[in-house]
Amino acid sequence: MRRIHPATDVNQKPGHELTKKLYRTISEQAKRLDDSRSCARNIKELFTPTLTVQRKKFCDYCERLIFSDVVLYGRKTEELLWRKGFYDVISTAKKLKKKEFQPEEVLCIESHINAGIGYYNHMMMKLQYEFDLVLKNVVDFHILCEMKKDADIKLEATEWAKQSIHQCLIYLGDLNRYKLDIYPNLNPTLSVRYYLQAVTYRPDFGMPHNQMGTLEMNRNHFLEAVYHYIRCLSCKISFDGTTNNLLGLFEKNSKFIEHLPPESNSVDCIIELDKSENIKRLIARFLLLIDIWYFNKKVPKVYNLCHQIYKNLEECLGYPKPTVSESGEGPNDSASIETDTSSVYLSSDKVFKMIVICLLCIAKLRSANSPQLSTAVAFSLGVYSLLIQHVASHIRDSILNCPLNGNIKAHKSNGILKDLMSGGKKRSRTKLRRRKVVKVESDEESDVSGSERNDDYSSSSEDSFISDTEDVLAVSSDEECDVSKEGLELKPAQKLLNGIKTPKPSQKAKEDVVEKIQLMDANDTLEIVTEESCLESIRILNDWLKTDTEILKSCAANTKSVFKQITNLLNLLNINMSSAKVIGVKLKLSEVITKEAKIPLTEDIILKGIPTFEESQKEIDWKYLDERGLNAKEEAVIRSIKLLSFGKYLSTLDESGISYDEDKNIFVCAIDETKKDDMKISAALLEELDMCNGDVMNDTATSAAPSGSQSSQDNTKPPHHNNHRSQQLNKMKHMGQLWLAAEVHALETRVGGARPALSPYLVVDAEALIGSSHAVRHLVASRKFVVVVPTAVVSALDDLKHERIEARDAIRWLETQFRRGNRFFRAQRPYEKAPLPFIKYPKKRDKEMHAYIQIVECCHYLAEQQKGAANLVTLLVGNQNILVNGENKEFSYVGLAQSAGIAIESITVFYAKWKKSKGKR
Numbered sequence: 001m002r003r004i005h006p007a008t009d010v011n012q013k014p015g016h017e018l019t020k021k022l023y024r025t026i027s028e029q030a031k032r033l034d035d036s037r038s039c040a041r042n043i044k045e046l047f048t049p050t051l052t053v054q055r056k057k058f059c060d061y062c063e064r065l066i067f068s069d070v071v072l073y074g075r076k077t078e079e080l081l082w083r084k085g086f087y088d089v090i091s092t093a094k095k096l097k098k099k100e101f102q103p104e105e106v107l108c109i110e111s112h113i114n115a116g117i118g119y120y121n122h123m124m125m126k127l128q129y130e131f132d133l134v135l136k137n138v139v140d141f142h143i144l145c146e147m148k149k150d151a152d153i154k155l156e157a158t159e160w161a162k163q164s165i166h167q168c169l170i171y172l173g174d175l176n177r178y179k180l181d182i183y184p185n186l187n188p189t190l191s192v193r194y195y196l197q198a199v200t201y202r203p204d205f206g207m208p209h210n211q212m213g214t215l216e217m218n219r220n221h222f223l224e225a226v227y228h229y230i231r232c233l234s235c236k237i238s239f240d241g242t243t244n245n246l247l248g249l250f251e252k253n254s255k256f257i258e259h260l261p262p263e264s265n266s267v268d269c270i271i272e273l274d275k276s277e278n279i280k281r282l283i284a285r286f287l288l289l290i291d292i293w294y295f296n297k298k299v300p301k302v303y304n305l306c307h308q309i310y311k312n313l314e315e316c317l318g319y320p321k322p323t324v325s326e327s328g329e330g331p332n333d334s335a336s337i338e339t340d341t342s343s344v345y346l347s348s349d350k351v352f353k354m355i356v357i358c359l360l361c362i363a364k365l366r367s368a369n370s371p372q373l374s375t376a377v378a379f380s381l382g383v384y385s386l387l388i389q390h391v392a393s394h395i396r397d398s399i400l401n402c403p404l405n406g407n408i409k410a411h412k413s414n415g416i417l418k419d420l421m422s423g424g425k426k427r428s429r430t431k432l433r434r435r436k437v438v439k440v441e442s443d444e445e446s447d448v449s450g451s452e453r454n455d456d457y458s459s460s461s462e463d464s465f466i467s468d469t470e471d472v473l474a475v476s477s478d479e480e481c482d483v484s485k486e487g488l489e490l491k492p493a494q495k496l497l498n499g500i501k502t503p504k505p506s507q508k509a510k511e512d513v514v515e516k517i518q519l520m521d522a523n524d525t526l527e528i529v530t531e532e533s534c535l536e537s538i539r540i541l542n543d544w545l546k547t548d549t550e551i552l553k554s555c556a557a558n559t560k561s562v563f564k565q566i567t568n569l570l571n572l573l574n575i576n577m578s579s580a581k582v583i584g585v586k587l588k589l590s591e592v593i594t595k596e597a598k599i600p601l602t603e604d605i606i607l608k609g610i611p612t613f614e615e616s617q618k619e620i621d622w623k624y625l626d627e628r629g630l631n632a633k634e635e636a637v638i639r640s641i642k643l644l645s646f647g648k649y650l651s652t653l654d655e656s657g658i659s660y661d662e663d664k665n666i667f668v669c670a671i672d673e674t675k676k677d678d679m680k681i682s683a684a685l686l687e688e689l690d691m692c693n694g695d696v697m698n699d700t701a702t703s704a705a706p707s708g709s710q711s712s713q714d715n716t717k718p719p720h721h722n723n724h725r726s727q728q729l730n731k732m733k734h735m736g737q738l739w740l741a742a743e744v745h746a747l748e749t750r751v752g753g754a755r756p757a758l759s760p761y762l763v764v765d766a767e768a769l770i771g772s773s774h775a776v777r778h779l780v781a782s783r784k785f786v787v788v789v790p791t792a793v794v795s796a797l798d799d800l801k802h803e804r805i806e807a808r809d810a811i812r813w814l815e816t817q818f819r820r821g822n823r824f825f826r827a828q829r830p831y832e833k834a835p836l837p838f839i840k841y842p843k844k845r846d847k848e849m850h851a852y853i854q855i856v857e858c859c860h861y862l863a864e865q866q867k868g869a870a871n872l873v874t875l876l877v878g879n880q881n882i883l884v885n886g887e888n889k890e891f892s893y894v895g896l897a898q899s900a901g902i903a904i905e906s907i908t909v910f911y912a913k914w915k916k917s918k919g920k921r
Helices: 016-039 043-047 049-068 070-096 103-130 155-182 189-201 207-215 219-234 242-258 275-294 302-317 348-367 373-400 416-421 429-433 442-456 478-486 492-498 507-519 522-531 535-546 549-558 561-572 589-598 602-606 632-650 673-678 683-688 696-702 711-716 719-752 766-771 773-781 791-800 805-820 847-864 881-885 893-899 907-920
Strands: 658-661 666-669 761-764 786-789 825-827 873-877 903-906
Touching (some): 016 049, 016 070, 043 049, 043 070, 043 103, 049 070, 070 103, 103 155, 155 189, 155 207, 207 219, 207 242, 219 275, 219 348, 242 275, 275 302, 275 373, 302 373, 348 373, 348 535, 373 535, 416 632, 535 549, 535 602, 535 632, 561 658, 561 666, 589 632, 766 791, 766 805, 773 786, 773 907, 791 847, 847 873
Antiparallel strands (some): 658 666
């Protein structure tokens, strides 16, 4: 034996014959180990001295063979070493276990696991040395001394060594995970540590995420496991068994939902669910929604489920953070154990993972061209809006409660936003001269705002810092005031129990908060911002929106309130970094502003390798952290700059309405109030988002019918219930507007991109339904358009049913389709009509003319929902004579349609055009 296997390293290349003999010896040893293992009758027989020595020799032989020819034998021998040397022994011990492991058995298994951990640490050190691998900031036990320099190392061998490092990290994670079988209460931190290092080193491989999903199966009610399984499936190289693991978890979650007791929405019920139960229900509902989206299931009432999750999330975000322990809650805190306090608090780590799961689902739905894409986008935008309101409200309250430091000399123009908008350059001296330096004394805090306004802004009306037209804090409209108030007040049910009446924050307090943030000491402001870990979730949503400008433009056309909320938050992040030295921050502000796109933060490292974020991370310099690390405060500064940079980007989009006021050093968002008040949402969505009294989650999980309506009791309900219902309807309207914007964007994308050649909305007349019913049915079945049948068309069909058999067939088909319910084919709603501008209606209208005008008014309403969007609605007519010589004494059919901003086409021509474009794709 000793003569056959002399000590070798990578430079001593043995001959081909010696390598073949070594391989045969390893094969024989593997068979002996298998025979001995299969003959073991109990766990002790697996760890006899003879078998232990044999396994040690087997590992030595495998290592020699690997380094003798890594290209030819490396991958196969490495897997054989793991399986026969370590894994099979532990697997057999589990099978031989009776009720529980005996103390002696525990010692044997633990010794075997520790031997494996030591072996693979040794293997990683050797790989670093032999192949000159630099693993700084990848693993926390890299070689610090000078490594071996060998110019003859082949590229293929180096690539194998890197992959072997990745595999060793997974093996180390697995070995530490096996310890949990013998010590169930052991902290899994070490396992997660190795898996995360494997992910950081090779983010394209999903295997570590699959292992973490298995490890964290029971944490946070399956949320952790689902997160890692979906991350695994989103990697370029996923693990084969992950899909079945994910399906199994979703099945368990569905069973959990079925056994939950229904919730009572009655205001007379004084029994409320506790915090932990509400968080369980939130996560269970959320995972049910992800099950529907990720596997593209057709489930009724999915909009109800989205709305219920939105309500649950809003409530759970309001739960205060427990102060029992200082447990980290950043998105990288995967190794933390779920304590008793974490079950009553929705940590930012949970929120972060929920956001990532949503964005990965959106990517999957988009790749599958699924009709559910618009729902997923709208839901994510709704959560985005809710998070912005939550964080802004919390920061605002903290700022108002924070006293000003009397020793700080502040300028009105202080704040990192000024430097960011000027590209990091110093401000001109002329502008600085115009601003008087005000010394703020601690006993004159109440007079600071008024005095400085009078000194610096003599043009302002009386003593208000912000004029009524600028509306900086996004609180001009009644709807926005209600939203801000909800972030500070208790829920109506809690008021009923406690008898607490929370005062509405004054308008002056809302206006003064932006001024105060620029007067505060940067240390105080930074402490507040650093505590807001939900900013990490908002930031990745910003990155997502930045890579999809069309979604932003769709929001601008329907829900400018989102941009008002963004403006509000950004102005609260304008930290005064120029007037004082910030404790714990050694960054140069000008350098950070210049390089902010290149600096990776914690959330960037976590999301590295996900295709959804490749575009937003393409400028990141991953070697930046090699030079220096970042503490929490420094990350908060950089994150604030990145968020303000997103505001700077929005200011370049005309649709957003956001601009930068250089004099006051704030972002300003202008809203067309008339348009905002007149905006309508799809009635089909409102029907889906009805306020049913049954448990929406149970209805969706079991596909059962909703509980009965209680509309007859509305008049007897107390006033505070009506207020609560009004608030919920406002939120439904807001979420519906987001849905409508996402729906239009998704339809445009499916039919031809940002500027589609074919309209997403099609309106058909009676002749089209009668003479070209096959074309209409194909267009509906394609699920690429929303086909609308105006009320005037239905009336025309009813008039023709006695004359033409095709009209009766069309009516029967319409009845069947409307009874089934299909969001791609629906009738005109009562309010879906808008008068035509600049058109003088004819005094005398015949029946045909009157019907046509009603149809065009319906088309005009649909076109008005997305102002600025080109080719949004097309009227499809069955009679081509209207297009050729359809001139009336009073008006032109084609001219009337064009004045309404819609296209008019023959259905046969449009159908042929669509078939041709479909064939090209």
